[in-house]
Amino acid sequence: MARQPVSYRSGSIEAGLENGRKLLEAKPAAAALQARALLRAEPRNTAAHRLFAQAMAALGRSEDARMARARAVQFSREVPALTEAHRATLAGHPERVEALLRDHLALYPDDPVALMIDGEALARIGRAREAVRRFEAALAFMPEYVEARMQLVRVHQQYFDPAAALAALEPLLADRPGLADLHRWKASLLSNLGQHTLALESLATAAALEPANPDIRVSIGDEQRTLGAREQAEAAYRGAGASMRAWWGLAALGRRPFDGADMAAMRAMLSDAARDPELPYLHFALAVGHEQAGERSDAFRHFAAGNALKAAAEPFDAVAVEAEVARSRRLLTPALFAERGGDGCPAPDPIFIVGMPRSGSTLVEQVLASHPQIEGTAELPILPALVRIMGAEHGLAPGGSYRTLLPGLPASELTRIGEEYLRLARPHRKTDRPYFLDKLPHNWADAGFIRLILPRARIVDMRRAPMDVCWSNFRLLFARGHPASNSLGGMAAYYRSYVAMMADYDAAMPGAIHRVIYERLVDDFEPEVRRLLDHVGVPFDPACLDFHKTARPVATASSEQVRRPLNRDGIGAWRAYAAWLGPLEEAVGDLERTYAG
Template sequence: MEISSLPAIEQQLKSIQQLIQATKFNDAIEQSQLLLAQTTEKKQHIELWYLIAVAQRYAKDHAAALISINELLKLDEQHSRANQEKGYIHLALNQTVPAKAAFENAVKLNPSLMASWQQLIEIYQKTNQTSHVQQAANQLAKLKQLPPALLGVTQLMHEGKLLKAEQICRHFLQNNKRHIEGMCLLAEIGMELKIYDDAEFLLATALELDPNHITARSQYLNLLIRLGKYKLAASQVESLLAEQPNNLSFKVAKANVLTGLGKVEQAIRIYEQVIAQDHAIAGFHLQLGHALKAKGDIKRAVSAYQQAYQLKPDYGDAYWSLANTKTYRFSDEEIKQMQLQQENKALASLDSIQLYFATGKAFEDKQEYAKAFKAYQQGNAIQHKQSGFDIGKIEQQVAAQMKYCTHELFNQRGHLGLSAPDPIFIVGLPRAGSTLLEQILASHSQVDGTMELHNILGLAARLSGRNQNSVENQYPKNLAEITPDYFSRFGQQFIDETKVYREAAPYFIDKMPNNFLHIGLIRLILPNAKVIDARRSPMACCFSGFKQLFAEGQDFSYNLEDIGRYYQAYLKLMAHWDNVLPGSVLTVNHEDVVDDLDTQVRRMLDFCGLEFEQSCLDFHKTKRNIKTPSSEQVRQPIYKSATQQWQNFEQFLTPLKAVLGTTK
């Protein structure tokens, strides 16, 4: 019989916990095993195996307890408390070495497990590992200083229970409004949930209350870097370095900021200085590689990435960064190394994902397409599961834009924004050729290339409010209700905030593809801005996205059906913008650019009101920093080989073709 009532199951689990607390271990085991046979839910099996193992250990049936906890770990090897329980069982069996490994794995998965740190201190003391004793003692002391509520929050965070952690942390801060550690924890949860505005406000407030709080300032710096707010980040990193001038992490952060500001040469010098001080940190070599790649020095970038994986053979990011140059070809030995690492059961999920995507690229280059697709599919499946992405929410956003961004809205409010003509927005889907269009336009003497700027997305998020499902007057509905002078203020804010990315040209490019969702907002705050839609044929665009591991923000791309539905929603919304804002968006098809570069270059320049310059046709000769995956491709003349690459995988793409209703 299948149990389907969730409350009933939760009640039975609570009853089993009460039996264990009452030392009725055999009854607890019997009830757990009975319930285990009645449900097929993986989550419930995990909870039940945990309870069985605990009860068996308390009943001193240690051999059975070890079998039970291993059954749990087969279902979820990343379960921190199961690893802790395994450590206790091995200790009971006088097996110190596996106990130590289990406790170390537990704190690696969840650094807030005080009991595991305590056991590790005792084990390290017995084995004379003095430095390890001190590290563990420091972590334990830090945890003991936390109020019990915040300790619970940290444990929930590391167990992935973010919403519950947020609820408890907010409740704690209601009664402890000036508690800096609580504010930092809530900000960390906000970053995990991608509620960046909340996190930024919390950390800024924490620093107003305590300007000398290193952790809060470091956290604030990392958030600003993630958001691309490099000018603000620059002042934060200087403050941190004034306090701790020899902190290598802060020096690397400064180099990251300089890279973001386009000062790549300075960044490279800092990375090299840091590596000279500590050559053994793989991440330092990786960051140096990124800066060298942005500069266009691919030979040295490749060397830096290779050094990173030589120092850390399971470093998925190093292999993926090599693949992501798009021009690197893996050796057979490197492919074997990547496959060997994938077999490591202790491998972090992010490393696993990156290794799968890199392996896919390696096999695709060798024209072993079945192996390549399998690797891409494995990497995408893990990433898709972790993201929790719901394509339905994107479709709802598109429907809302179409419902509220009407002819009437633009007739009544289209004149309220800032008249500055500076921005040229390039929108569309990622991997649709937007970097190529940016490189062409940025080769013009009157246009600065920048990067994928987050400013419009940030404004849309602020207009949407904290809870996008509970407020009636929400973005984009509230575009018809906002005080009129706000539109020009928002436009001015955009111009002011983006100055740091510009040089001296009168025009500049914002190449954030996701801005296609907010063309109505752009038109209202910057009515004279130009918008170019970089479009690519459906199958080529969608499959190119599917085999790309993005840094963040493109969660729709990790499932073939999702990416197909996203493309359809994009087409639907772009047709709406053409209807309500006729002539405001120029569509440039990638295939047309490849077939007739001259004509498409002149179309874009005419649309932007720019005189023709030969440098736009010779775009591959332009020297500038480029931070997108296509950086090496746009440093070469136009080539046609990529337009039909998806056909090599056509037999595997039936779900995508079904959603798109196309074969092109």
Template sequence: MPPHSAAPPAAGNDNTHVEPRMVGLPADAIPKMHAVARAIRDGAVPVAEALLGELLASTPEHPEALRLYGILHNRCNRPDDAKAVLQRALAQRPDDAQIHNDLGSALLGCGERESAFDSWRRACELAPTEPMPWYNLGRNLQLEGSTGPAVTALQHACTLAPDFLPARILLGDALAHLGRFDEASARYRDALRLHPACGDAWRGLANIKMRPLSDSDREQLSTQLRRADIAEPDRIAMGYALGKVCEDQARYPEAFAVLSEANARMRRMGAWNAATFRDYVSAVIAASEVLPEPLDPNLGSEAIFIVGLPRSGSTLFEQIIATHPQVEGASELSDLGDVLRDESLRRNQAFPRWVAEAGAQDWHRLGRDYLQRTARWRAQRPRFTDKMPENWLFTGVLRAMLPGATIIDTRRDPLEAAWSCFKQQFYRRPHFSCDLADIAAYLQDCARAMDHWQRIAPTRIRTCSYEALLVDPEPQIRELLAFCRLSFEAGCLEFHQSPRSVRTPSASQVRQPLRRDTSRVANYGALLDPLRQALQR
């Protein structure tokens, strides 16, 4: 969900009363400003740029024209340009809350995190009754894991703009991440009263997995899905939610049918290519075979990576480790992938093609970059977890980049893990989870890569079984902590009591004691035979 910017009204050209933001503009420029706002709103970038070019040619430093240009640059992913023009606007109107609000988005895009939050907070101070600065502040606090302060900001936004659905949904998400599930459910249901076919609200309710949806919810979902006038993303999200309630109510054929339909719709938005991905994994494995000896074998000892297939118990293992007083649970961080992406851009070569050219100094630099980007997660505790599942792809090069890091490879019964992925909506596209054969192929690629790297570096990589943890928790938890070079803490056995924010779909599950009755696939019988066959290939 992109950050929001406040633009002038997009309709109405009555110039008998000049809006305060338009003061200083010629009368014939005001309709053009409204036209720019409409063009930005509608995504008509060439129209907006042409009109702004005309406006800035005649009034080159008008702050509202500059602000609109900043909004357009932000929408077009040009944060450096947005920052430059918004700072020019701010020089003329230093107490303009809307400019501060838009500048925050530009600064964040430039990687200036602290300055971005300063801008949003300043906007909230200058215009405490305007909802958008509170929304942007709360949204970005939530994205970076500062869930408690995010709730406060989003509550302000909801109070000021009760009909603004994105604020209600994000507030529900933040409350769920804190374990405040009754409050989260209330926010999602508030959204549904405004928009009964709001897919994000149904997604939020379905993700509170320990609170099954009701018969009434199932009937309402079925009714909404029969409508012809709902947006495709809403239809897809409601399909996953209906699949969840059908499974909870033992309506297994119906659950399979609606989940298959939802996944088919997701796949049409971007199909996964299993053969191409298999070749990529083979290239990654080959590239990591020969790496230089690290300059500092302890670099990255602060980091505990938790990798593997989604829905394999990774959130549970992170919750256990993050309950330890020496560890901060950072959840799913993009930083490792971002570091390697930026290096690929610098070298003008895609990963892993440049790996063979990288020397020990390069890997040391990249490791230091990652540690600098993640430093805020060590402000209170010396160790931290990074639970981005797809970081398994980078496990091979970590022995050169962050040789001191600990890597936990989470595994679950393949059939259960694969079916759990199929039931969960993932928003990145294309995604392997939309087709049972693709899930099986992805699982096998992940396993072959991790098995290979575990043989090479058994002291750095530990394979952890979800089922083994359920059967005999304490010995497994003791061994896990010891592998992470952590002392045993009895509190880790009571991980479900931890108040930390959990920002994954498993947020409600890890706040419950361990349960052994998590198997679901037997209920589907022959419906899952194609998946069973694919996993055996």
């Protein structure tokens, strides 16, 4: 039976806290008195403030509870173990945090600051599910803990669970409806979920709150372009004022050529922005402007300048990619797939479209999404997130290869990961069609992983001639995550590694991957579409031939091309720049002749 309230002097602080916790459920008023007694002796004791907050909440005194929680957080920030752990995270050593906080959390498992710091460190090393549990535990004690809630939104977003991130963000928006950044954050999450009309509504709210913010206008333009509203997209970009991203948005939209005034405005910005981190956007926009005017030399100069800036910020390691290809060949063998072929989640729903970016994958996506049994979604970075989480949970060292784990994973874990993929994909689906598309090009490297976790999923490898692909990647401004595109040599090496790994997969799991050659698809469209549909396992439907008439959001760089009928414009496009692409031709070598297999 719990004792009645005692002063701090009648026992240790821990005994007083234990007594207060025992009183809390049945006698919250007595627990409050115990907490007050402890605080008289030790006014900055964080555990006593938390006990008092819980007692006030149980008594319905919400404002007193809120103030006590705020004091608990304030004083927790001064605890030496917590400050040291936070410094370790900021210094880039999140792996040290768990040990630094172990004793503190063993004594005070409800300390929201300790939970938040531990969660942030866990998120940084990829242990996302544990991080979520820490943030949720912190918020269970203190729902108004803004920092913990923002970290919860971030970890859900970082590991591509935008639906969960959106749910976590809503309380922040409810409390702070006047913050434009929160509405922009919501728009970004809605866009991730394919809810572009709702994203535009959130951006409109943000624009009303910050009408002079050019970044909001650019985001509105991006969403309108995704929806195919080209006139509205152009208006939004031009309304962004002096924004380098807006100029690139106009270039990517391609609705009309830049005129002399546009080019002069961009050149003036270039001379004033020597160190602006958005300078690549301006170089690429100027390159497109020169290209529209037939000024190839100036266009190539700006493409090269923009890529050089990108390469400095995100270098490409071709040797590491080649090593991963060799590791995959050694580990993901025909024997492994023969032995583990019945493992994993048996759902047949996903169709993965993989290959090099700019290979025609958006065209194939649009063709398949025109079929009444197949739903188009987007480029879903779910597999990379699952790979990071799996590696972290198995203690994989930074830079280690997750492929070393695959042969030893039990069937139950392969099934769980496959089911987790489907759970994370579900919010992106808007229909009850039996199949859906995931068109993240770089998933080619994970085709073996797909086969192990989702053995009935279809995989389509979209392949285009290497000179066209490498040049097309070089002349397009990608967001972070595709460093090979920053140099022609890097692209050639990346393409060569891709072809080698796909050949290994063909040998290890025969028939699992259906290859579509872009040039054959363009030249012999209907037979190639029929072959594709046969592989997917759906009957032919003529709507697939009229893919450009299918109204759906397209968020990739090819959004404008797939809204036009089939054409040969992209075949041999590199030849217009042949005078500058000799080194690329040499690096590509015989692949230009043998790429189709």
